[in-house]
Amino acid sequence: MDYGNTDPLSRQPLAVDARSADRACMREQPFATASDVLVSIRGLSFRRGDRLIFDNIDLDIRRGSVTAVMGPSGSGKTTLLKLITGQLHPDAGRIEVDGEDVHRLDKAGLYRLRRRMGMLFQSGALLTDLTVFENVAYPLREHTDLSPSLLRKLVLLKLEAVGLRGARDLLPNELSGGMARRVALARAIALDPLMLLYDEPFTGQDPIAMGMLVALIRQLNDAAGLTSILVSHDVRETASIADDLYVIAEGQIIAHGTPAELAADPSAWVRQFMDGLPDGPMHFHYPAPSLEEDFRTRGTV
Amino acid sequence: MRFESLARLGRVGLGALERLGRGHLLLVGIVLGVGEILRRPGLLWAQIFNIGVLSLLIVGVSGLFVGMVLGLQGYYVLAQFGAEQSLGVMVATSLVRELGPVVTALLVAGRAGSALTAEIGLMKATEQLSGLEMMAVDPIRRILTPRFFGGVLAMPLLAAIFSAVGVIGGYFVGVGLLGVDDGAFWSQMQSKVDFEEDVVNGMIKSLVFGVVVTWIALFQGYDSVPTAEGVSRATTRSVVHAALVVLGVDFVLTALMFGD
Amino acid sequence: MGKQHRIEVMVGTFMVLGFLALFFLAMRVSNLSLDTDADGYRLSARFANVGSLKVRSPVTMAGVRIGRVEEVRFDKATYEAVVIVRIDAGIDTIPEDTFANVFTSGLLGEQYLGLEPGGSQDYLRDGDEIANTQSALVLEQMIGQFLFKKAGESG
Structure with missing residues (x-):
């Protein structure tokens, strides 16, 4: 399976983005950085309070691939997505998306870049007072001047892609969790982005919804020539669709490779995480003095 | 131990200053977003509806009762000096100068301010604000600015309605029940209540309260901890802070306007 | 569209009520009369x-x-x-x-x-x-x- 060399033509938007002209006038020269790498992270450090979330990590995401970042809860996976999209600022290091340093852009530049990124939030993040149709239409109304009939066709197409064309008049609170995520996905692809970021797409989904999402992510990636970044701790589902896997824990990248490579990795860390072992380098017990000592010295209540 | 508490005091002080700074920066951001409501006036109408129309009932009913109570109490005090004829003046002046703007602001803080805080806090907790940002839509301009101007515009109108209904309530009690002379009630009122001094100053007060109440409500929601508990705390804080600031600002404004 | 329309009507009513109240305060409660300064x-x-x-x-x-x-x-x-x-x-x-x-x-x-x-x-x-x-x-x-x-x- 090699999804790395997708035909660059298929990544062209369907002439929807009325401001696609923006792209031409950006600083980058179209083919100067036409390397294989869409997102490049170098020397990234980020701390929250006293805690070091990332300690000098390097990470590359190839164009057209589905790259998964896995790690235990609290290892900063969502933080990584927020850093890539410029919602958070790193303490050190640089993140380049399509040749642009995300954290050097001004607000207008950042917003221009974000129009080419779609993000799927854990909760879906649908606007609760708008219908499914209006939610998907929102970014289109916001950033394009399409005629109502064209807009309608486009929204219905996007909804068709996630199988929810029939649910267009429902409100978000009438949707199941899996449906809400699919609507959010339709909204994320409304502007035909360059890349899609998924924040824990499988968490809390029943097996059927999960299967649908897994298939959908892969399908969208290949059909529209996207680049997908997936953050998850659901090992099996993630491994089944990812081309490239990163495992992070305690601020470090502890493993990187294809799913097959990681499945064969002998390191204790990777084994514990991939196989879901209860004890290993990551301990079952929260750090504490020994039980005996605790009984003796702090026995009073 | 002593240094410990001193350090904690310092941290609390710094935290408060930081929040104050964030609040003002947010206000600047909100006001700079005014172009957004010129481009999409529909957003503003929806918020005037949420804040103004939905508060209309509580403001009207409260105004009626406050006016009626003023009529009763005022009558008993004024009758002791044989000055019942001044009842209209007393009712109208207290309503237009003080009670109209202040009580309306408190009611709006409770009715609409808390709802605004909860709404924004919930949007934050459910990642709707981040979602907008990822769609390259500025949530401050799109979500906060229309709510702010909706509140600022609705407040003086609500206060005017409160005062007008209150005067009518006072009229019913004073003239209808207690037998104050109809003509004296209105003519004394008209000769003593000054449009610029009383009515316009009252409206200015109310405009300032509109800014204060909606600003605090929006800031508390926007700055809330994005969890169920955080949002509920922010909602309580929004009402308490708004009430205290309204009363404090009222004292300052009253001193400035009627001080000399 | 119907909902938006209803909101607009109610907001309009609210504005009219508010300005009526203000007018009442100006003309009936206080002494603002339009003929004050110019005439006499x-x-x-x-x-x-x-x-x-x-x-x-x-x-x-x-x-x-x-x-x-x-x-x-x-x-x-x-x-x-x-x-x-x-x-x-x-x-x-x-x-x-x-x-x-x-x-x-x-x-x-x-x-x-x-x-x-x-x-x-x-x-x-x-x-x-x-x-x-x-x-x-x-x-x-x-x-x-x-x-x-x-x-x-x-x-």
Whole structure:
């Protein structure tokens, strides 16, 4: 399976983005950085309070691939997505998306870049007072001047892609969790982005919804020539669709490779995480003095 | 131990200053977003509806009762000096100068301010604000600015309605029940209540309260901890802070306007 | 679209109500009347003491308000108070020898300027001065005079 060399033509938007002209006038020269790498992270450090979330990590995401970042809860996976999209600022290091340093852009530049990124939030993040149709239409109304009939066709197409064309008049609170995520996905692809970021797409989904999402992510990636970044701790589902896997824990990248490579990795860390072992380098017990000592010295209540 | 508490005091002080700074920066951001409501006036109408129309009932009913109570109490005090004829003046002046703007602001803080805080806090907790940002839509301009101007515009109108209904309530009690002379009630009122001094100053007060109440409500929601508990705390804080600031600002404004 | 329409109608109603209330406060509750400054004509009068007569105090004739005090100032040459009043436009037959008094409405009430018409056939016109005036009664002075007189009688 090699999804790395997708035909660059298929990544062209369907002439929807009325401001696609923006792209031409950006600083980058179209083919100067036409390397294989869409997102490049170098020397990234980020701390929250006293805690070091990332300690000098390097990470590359190839164009057209589905790259998964896995790690235990609290290892900063969502933080990584927020850093890539410029919602958070790193303490050190640089993140380049399509040749642009995300954290050097001004607000207008950042917003221009974000129009080419779609993000799927854990909760879906649908606007609760708008219908499914209006939610998907929102970014289109916001950033394009399409005629109502064209807009309608486009929204219905996007909804068709996630199988929810029939649910267009429902409100978000009438949707199941899996449906809400699919609507959010339709909204994320409304502007035909360059890349899609998924924040824990499988968490809390029943097996059927999960299967649908897994298939959908892969399908969208290949059909529209996207680049997908997936953050998850659901090992099996993630491994089944990812081309490239990163495992992070305690601020470090502890493993990187294809799913097959990681499945064969002998390191204790990777084994514990991939196989879901209860004890290993990551301990079952929260750090504490020994039980005996605790009984003796702090026995009073 | 002593240094410990001193350090904690310092941290609390710094935290408060930081929040104050964030609040003002947010206000600047909100006001700079005014172009957004010129481009999409529909957003503003929806918020005037949420804040103004939905508060209309509580403001009207409260105004009626406050006016009626003023009529009763005022009558008993004024009758002791044989000055019942001044009842209209007393009712109208207290309503237009003080009670109209202040009580309306408190009611709006409770009715609409808390709802605004909860709404924004919930949007934050459910990642709707981040979602907008990822769609390259500025949530401050799109979500906060229309709510702010909706509140600022609705407040003086609500206060005017409160005062007008209150005067009518006072009229019913004073003239209808207690037998104050109809003509004296209105003519004394008209000769003593000054449009610029009383009515316009009252409206200015109310405009300032509109800014204060909606600003605090929006800031508390926007700055809330994005969890169920955080949002509920922010909602309580929004009402308490708004009430205290309204009363404090009222004292300052009253001193400035009627001080000399 | 229907929902948006309903919101607009209700917001419109709300705005109308609000401005009606404001209009009521302006016209019915307070003294804003549209004919104040432009209409009418000005007269002046000099008093030795105006008491607490103030700007906007009423000017009455036979108990009916016919104008308002527009200005109260001190004349440093004559040590007198100069009161400028604006008389409503329709009232154009005030005799030249009209008498102006500073009265108090009730014991504790506000002071106002009462005009008592004389018998002259010539009427006051814009800018004229009311020659006959009587100053405000100051309670302390009256009590003082009363006591002085009583003391004189008994002594």
